[in-house]
Amino acid sequence: MVLTHIAVGMALSLPVALLAPEFGTVAAIGGAIGGIVPDIDLFVGEHRRTLHFPVLSWPIAIAGCAITLAVPSSLAVVVSAALVAAAVHSTSDMFGAGTELRPWERTNPNAVYDHLRERWLPARYVVRYDGAPEDLALTVVFAAMIAVSLDGSPRWIAVAAVVTAIPYVVFRKRLPEYFEKIL
Ligand SMILES: [Zn+2]
Incomplete structure (x- = not known):
């Protein structure tokens, strides 16, 4: 779920906080942004295809990190952290279920679209469905890493991710009914 992607994206920024503490907060914010952005294609375009690039995002993310190491600045850190988090988000969607309203039914094996090979990558169901x-558990672990390591806004974003995730997980299987009524 997007809240897990936010927590993971922020946790990826922790090495920055250790090596260059002055950039720790901006890296975490960039990680949160990159964790969210791919899932905007839930509302615009085709979900897990329009803004998800599980292969092609990596060279761009690596180039962003190289530029940031060469010419560090807050802007470079926030952009490269967002690029890495978005790449990890797109790739890790493959370890969940397919793009369907009731992913626990496993009627659609398409997890995320690989634009390079022009085909869908199959769902691996390591996480059985979003909101399982x-x-x-993943959200809590990664958010806890942020909450104990950083203060200020990253800590509050991590806490908010967990607080929002709990009701989402509790009501996840009832959501399709609700969406069918309003659509
Ligand atoms: Zn996604």
């Missing part, structure tokens, strides 16, 4: 209990 194991998904919440």
Whole structure:
């Protein structure tokens, strides 16, 4: 779920906080942004295809990190952290379920679109569906890493991710009914 991607994206920024503490907060914010952005294609375009690039995002993310190491600045750190988090988000969607309203039914094996090979990557179901209990466990672990390591806005974003994730996980299987009523 997007809340897990936010927590993971922020946790990826922790090495920055260790090596260059002055950039720790901006890196975490960039990680949160990159964790969210791919899932905007839930509302615009085709979900897990329009803004998800599980292969092509990596060279761009690596180039962004190289530029940031060469010419560090807050802007470079926030952009490269967002690029890395978006790349990890797109790739890790493959370890969940397919793009369907009730992913626990496993009727659609398409997890995320690989624009390079022009085909869908199959769902691996390591996390059985978005909003599964194991998904919440991941959110809690990564958010806790942020909450104990950083203060200020990253800590509050991490806490908010967990607080929002709990009701989402509790009501996840009832959501399709609700969406069908309003659509
Ligand atoms: Zn996604």
